[in-house]
Amino acid sequence: MIVEFSVNTEITRIQQVNPPASIPGLRSLDSPGLGSLVQGFAALLWIPQAALLAWAVQRLGQGEGVAAVIWPGAGILLLGFLRAACEAWGMRRVYAAARSRLSGLRARVAAALAARSPLDRARPASGLAASVIAEQAEAVVPYLVRYGPARWRAMVVPLVIVVAVASLSWVAALVLLIAAPLIPTFMAIVGWRAKAASEAQMIEVGDMNAFLLDRLRGLATLRALGAVDATARRLGDAAQSLRARTMAVLRIAFLSSAVLELFSALGVAMVAAYVGFHLLGTFEFGTWGVRLSLGQGMFILLLAPAFFEPLRELSAVWHDRAAGEAALDSLEGLAHEGVPLPGARATVSPHALAVAGAPSVRVHGLHFSHSGEDAFFEGYDLRVAAGEHVALMGPSGSGKTALLSLIAGLAPVHHGEIVIGGVPLSDRTVVTLRARMAWMGQRPHVFAGSVQANVALGRAGVHTPQVEAAMQFAALDDVAQAHPSVALGEGGAGLSGGEAVRLALARVAANPEADLLLVDEPTAHLDTQTAERVADALLELARGKTLIVATHDPVLAARMHRVIRLDAVPEEEAA
Numbered sequence: 001m002i003v004e005f006s007v008n009t010e011i012t013r014i015q016q017v018n019p020p021a022s023i024p025g026l027r028s029l030d031s032p033g034l035g036s037l038v039q040g041f042a043a044l045l046w047i048p049q050a051a052l053l054a055w056a057v058q059r060l061g062q063g064e065g066v067a068a069v070i071w072p073g074a075g076i077l078l079l080g081f082l083r084a085a086c087e088a089w090g091m092r093r094v095y096a097a098a099r100s101r102l103s104g105l106r107a108r109v110a111a112a113l114a115a116r117s118p119l120d121r122a123r124p125a126s127g128l129a130a131s132v133i134a135e136q137a138e139a140v141v142p143y144l145v146r147y148g149p150a151r152w153r154a155m156v157v158p159l160v161i162v163v164a165v166a167s168l169s170w171v172a173a174l175v176l177l178i179a180a181p182l183i184p185t186f187m188a189i190v191g192w193r194a195k196a197a198s199e200a201q202m203i204e205v206g207d208m209n210a211f212l213l214d215r216l217r218g219l220a221t222l223r224a225l226g227a228v229d230a231t232a233r234r235l236g237d238a239a240q241s242l243r244a245r246t247m248a249v250l251r252i253a254f255l256s257s258a259v260l261e262l263f264s265a266l267g268v269a270m271v272a273a274y275v276g277f278h279l280l281g282t283f284e285f286g287t288w289g290v291r292l293s294l295g296q297g298m299f300i301l302l303l304a305p306a307f308f309e310p311l312r313e314l315s316a317v318w319h320d321r322a323a324g325e326a327a328l329d330s331l332e333g334l335a336h337e338g339v340p341l342p343g344a345r346a347t348v349s350p351h352a353l354a355v356a357g358a359p360s361v362r363v364h365g366l367h368f369s370h371s372g373e374d375a376f377f378e379g380y381d382l383r384v385a386a387g388e389h390v391a392l393m394g395p396s397g398s399g400k401t402a403l404l405s406l407i408a409g410l411a412p413v414h415h416g417e418i419v420i421g422g423v424p425l426s427d428r429t430v431v432t433l434r435a436r437m438a439w440m441g442q443r444p445h446v447f448a449g450s451v452q453a454n455v456a457l458g459r460a461g462v463h464t465p466q467v468e469a470a471m472q473f474a475a476l477d478d479v480a481q482a483h484p485s486v487a488l489g490e491g492g493a494g495l496s497g498g499e500a501v502r503l504a505l506a507r508v509a510a511n512p513e514a515d516l517l518l519v520d521e522p523t524a525h526l527d528t529q530t531a532e533r534v535a536d537a538l539l540e541l542a543r544g545k546t547l548i549v550a551t552h553d554p555v556l557a558a559r560m561h562r563v564i565r566l567d568a569v570p571e572e573e574a575a
Helices: 008-014 034-044 046-061 066-114 126-166 170-217 219-225 228-280 294-316 318-335 400-407 430-434 451-456 464-473 497-509 528-541 554-558
Strands: 361-368 377-384 389-393 415-420 437-440 516-520 546-550 562-565 571-574
Touching: 034 046, 034 066, 034 126, 034 294, 046 066, 046 126, 046 294, 066 126, 066 318, 126 170, 126 294, 126 318, 170 219, 170 228, 170 294, 219 228, 228 294, 294 318, 361 400, 377 400, 377 415, 389 400, 389 554, 400 415, 400 516, 400 546, 437 497, 451 464, 451 497, 464 497, 464 528, 497 528, 516 528, 528 546, 528 554
Parallel strands: 389 546, 389 562, 437 516, 516 546
Antiparallel strands: 361 377, 361 415, 562 571
């Protein structure tokens, strides 16, 4: 657990989103949008432009003079303006649709991650998730903006052009048809390798970001252990490995372009050679019974490069396809279902079952274990009276944090029952029950932002007066760097360890409605004097409320009403 909160505060934001097990829709580009259709229409306008240009050349060859090209020139100009307008409008439409789809995709992936339990050992590292959602996901936009319309044009435009060419010369059309399949064949071969290289590159980027974020969080520890230089060397090795993978992707992209340029140049050259020899009278075959005129030959020559243009464009964006699909794979990997967070899809009003007074807590027949590991609890029973203060003690790994998390409804119970204030904890009631809980983790996480935002946590009704009162309660009002308007860095840069713990106390104090306090190791890693102040504040805050504390601190445990030991055989003893 990385953040202290009124347990219901952040989780209720997830309730309106049903995270999918996979991300449908973005894989399918078979149905082009209106923007892609308009861009394809713009590409087809070259055919009448080429016809007008060939007609003008034909008339000039017949000696009609400059006046013969005025009307064809005007038509070419008008079609050019229309073509540019359609291309621009279509591009804007496609880009807007791509950004919208990416935003929806990011929202669904973020919701899927938020709907997974904090106890899920398979949850992606935060650095990796942030890299994929914020950075790698951007590769989806070029994939949708460039590759989707390019593929649509490559499917339609060459077919229309080859029909137009075949109406004049079946040989020229046959040359185009023979050259065309070679291009996608070699592009597919190169594309398989490009996709694998892009996936490897994105994995490298995610691992590097996760490593960097982890080391930045533990920079103080690294300095204390003298491991900064070793970490820098490892980071440098990772950067060199990423550079090598990036260059491999670029080499494949250039190879794809070279293959296309070669075959398209050969195809155009063969068409030009045939038309030239046919106009000279060397070749008499290949037409429909009549020799091609100068204008007809010019029309074929103008269409031949346009036949390969959509394929060339497709080759140019082939790398975008590989990078985009690799990004989608990474996003879908984040969206896979794991250990669910109870109540993530609930729609119950947070205060529908609110009950006044400190609640009792009863655990009966509890069974729980992490996936593939030995069970923490097998038929475990626990009773905490309303308003009672209880300390959970036991060796590391005995399940103290897990038990608190299960009571908070942060992981599903395999078997057994948890009842809070007479209300069984279930998917239907967990949202409501969290509204009366407050959680304080053993490692307070401070977000980048103001002190006030870190205390309020976006909760309704928690404004500046409430924040100032909570900070005064936590004895932070005399700390200069803890003023409500002061900005804090990610991870609490600017606060000491003890001040960060007191900030966590202020978060709990800012939620007076919470009458069940779940606290995990509040005095760990604190000096004796600070630990005593934190314990005093915690007990004052817990007056008239139910308090369950997981701790190794015997001094804090002695101040509770009762101590419960989580050993092989649960045992209760009076404090």
